[in-house]
Amino acid sequence: MSAEDDYETRIADEEALAAHLGSVLGEVDTYAVERHEGGHSNETLFVTWGDRDLVVRRPPPGETAESAHDVLREYTVLSALGDTDVRTPTVVHACEDESVIGSEFYVMEQLAGDVIRDEEPDRFGTPARRERLGEELVDALAEIHQVDYEAVGLGDFGHPEGYLERQVDRWWKQYEWAFEVTEEVRSIPAVAEVGEWLEENVPEAPTHTLVHGDYKLDNVMFGPGIPPELVGVFDWEMSTLGDPLADLGWMLHFWRDPDDPGPREGDSAPVFTEREGYPTRRELVDRYERQTGIEFENERFYRALTAFKMGGIGEMFFRRYLEGNSADPTYPLMEEQVPLRVQRAKEFIEAGDDGLV
Known part of the structure; x- marks a missing residue:
């Protein structure tokens, strides 16, 4: 076998x-x-x-x-x-x-439709439909953040105070868990540098909401018809109560603008969102702010945290690969891609808050 x-x-x-x-x-x-x-x-x-x-x-x-x-x-x-x-x-x-x-x-x-990863469905390939796809993605996130979590029985689903501090600590510990095995292959000294900066720069959350924890284009499904209609949000394993801007920063990490530099090794965002009609990250943020009344401040922190978490996820994958606990062909690629993800977090930190979106 x-x-x-x-x-x-x-x-x-x-x-x-x-x-x-x-x-x-x-x-x-x-x-x-x-x-x-x-x-x-x-x-x-x-x-x-x-x-x-x-x-x-x-x-x-x-x-x-x-x-x-x-x-x-x-x-x-x-x-x-x-x-x-x-x-x-x-x-x-x-x-x-x-x-x-x-x-x-x-x-x-099981729902019917498409989970969009590397390419847009042909039926969405017009500027107007691309625009609507982006709007649906933001609107569905706003709906999550507007849930009265107490009223639906999720008041004890998490501890919103200190959410960001725990996120930094948790993902640093995920690295440490993975390093028990992966450091026998290679080390990533920059993890400590990024983790320390995040610890020292945690912003105050603007509000507390239900957060998804992994909200991005390929964790939702669009129905089989047109115009684009988002019919389901999946992969709630990291959901809790906390800072909604962590979700927004995460979503933006997987959305490319037309003037972005060419994709780099280890990038996870599909390139098709650069095409005519798709909203820019700035337009996605503007719509989110209108829908929720929550302003996207301290972007540098949220974008760096996202890249740090992406690295941590990849390092856990790499440990599972080394231990023989996955048949996923992407896992061995994490040997080289995780250091690049951590470097991306450093770049967000060094960029400052101006013009990141």
Whole structure:
């Protein structure tokens, strides 16, 4: 058995999963499981269960950093948001019994549409539709930040005071966890420099809201029709209560403007947003500020924090690759890409706050 086949087997015992789903959803005659190859964090399985198209979300096999890959956190927030304006899939079931498939997991209804990563769908390829796509992305983020989290039962979902301080500390610790293995291959001295600057320059949050934690273009789905309509927001594993501008800074990291320098090794933003019609980062920020009444100040911090977190995510991926706990072909690339991400954080710090957007 190849390493990849072994990894696929470790993701889910299909017979055990079928038995469990049958006990909670009722028996069916048609059952099939397909692993989704698009994500790089939690594992996603597409499940045909009779006439229902479902999705199973579970963490990757193997040891993970503390608090990473928390799928039941996703289930909690998706359940709470079901009756709000936030665009989420419908959750069906959660299982805390790790003996079923080797980890906790949850089940949700599958939505129809496109998750946009490297290229725009042909149906969106006009200036007016591109503009609307950007507006939908910002509007859906504004809806998240305008949720009355107390009213929907998420008042204890996090501790908003000190959110940014904990973010800096958490991601520094994620590096340290990864370095236990990855420093045998290479070290990244700049991580300490960036982490220290972030610790010393944490701004005061403008307000406290529900935050998604990983909000970007390829974590949402657009429906199959036109004009663009955002129908679902996914990947809530890092959601909590905190500073909404952390979400905005994160989203901007994955959006390129026409006058940006050419893509560099390790860049994660698709280049198609440079095309005619797509809003600029400045226009996205302006719309967000109008929708929420929240001003985007201290941009240098939020942009540097995003790049620092991106590096931390990549370093955890690299550890998992070195330990044989992933078949994802992007993970070995992190050996060279993480130092570039940390360098990007340094560049944001050195740029100052003028003109970063």
